[in-house]
Amino acid sequence: MSWQPDLDPKLGDPKSCDAIETLIVPRARDLGGFEVRRALPSAKRQMVGPFIFFDQMGPAEFLVGGGIDVRPHPHIGLATVTYLFEGEVLHRDSLGTELSIKPGELNLMSAGKGIVHSERTSEAAKALGPKLFGIQSWVALPESHEESAPAFIHYSADELPMLNDHGVSLRVVAGEVMGVKAPTETAWPTLYADAVMAAGSSIPLDATYEERGIYTVKGEIEIAGDVFGPGQLLVFKPGDTITVKAKDDARFIILGGEPMDSKRYIWWNFVSSSKERIEQAKADWKEKRFDIVPGDEEEFIPLPD
Structure with missing residues (x-):
């Protein structure tokens, strides 16, 4: 997805605990028909592990004939990580890829020295009155790898391992969580998982990773006695083992890496060291x-x- 800088988000929740290094409350922005909440980059922190951009898209429900329409745009020096909770997005890129991503799947597009892509709602989905809810990072x-050849890899939901135990359903999208490792190929140690908790x-x-955080999507969670609602990025201090408890039915994304x-x-x-x-x-x-x-x-x- 294409990005434009906006005003820095303001912290609005005083709750915190000793294990939390940074609390970011994203600023909501209307992109015409759906809302985006940007957690990274922020005034408080640019990156968590290799994650330098983190957007919540939606939830949105479009009228019949509506949808998203992100025209072709370029990237360098980064990999886009697209993961949906609801709806679908038609991805096209300059490698000739044309593929719709659906919930529980992963699109990993490595721009390297340069790639162009578009993200739209397909005509078939528009006819049904499409929905959209997910994370673009x-x-x-x-x-x-900044000047490597561009590449695109799609992982189906069946390829990303699931852990189901005692009311927790966790899909490991990249890296390793609780001994479960994803097959996802990344250029840098990366942690990414989708946790749904009763x-x-x-x-x-x-x-396991030096830099870790969670982005709350749904419900309330408790950490060390403090409660956090949806739409917040909690970045943890290195080295601490964290226990997350669900106060009610909850969902959050685990992210981070080295x-x-x-x-x-x-x-x-564009992202670059130069x-x-x-x-x-x-x-x-141009x-x-x-x-x-x-x-x-x-x-x-x-x-x-």
Whole structure:
């Protein structure tokens, strides 16, 4: 998805506990028909592990004939991580990929030295009055992979392992949680999981990765006696084992990984360890030197002023 900077989110929840290093309350933004809440980057923190961009999309329900319509736009130096709770999105890219992602599946698109993609609601989905609810995130690529060849990998729901135990249903999307490891190929140690919990259940989050956080999606959770509602990013201090308890039926995303290998710059849809490389990408898009998206050649998002 294409990104435009906005005002920094403001912290609005005083609750915290000793294990929490940063609490981020995303700012809601209306993109015309659906709402987006951006947790990263924020004024308080740019990254959690390799995650440098983290958006909650929806929940939204469109009228018949409606849907999302994100025109072709470029990326460098990052991988997009698309995961849905509800609805579907038609992905097309300059590699020739054309595929709809559905709930529980993962689209992992590595931009490397440069890729162009679009994200739209398919005509078939529009005819049904589509819904959309999910997470769009970006992970920065390590310096060794910033100029790699672009790539796209789709993982079906059946390929991502599930852990079901004592009221907890957890899908491991990337990395390892509670001894369950995903097959997802990442360029940097990455943690990503979708936890659905029944009221009264609990789950331990071990300090397997140095940087860890959870983004609350639904319901209330309790950590060390403090209660947190939906739509918050909680970033934990390194080294602590965390126990998350569900006060009622709840859902949250676990994210993180190892700290990135160097500082990253972000401008529009470009991420790089080099300001000069971002300037080159800006010029390349303006001069139409990126590849086109087959089947979606007529439209594009222009470079911001």
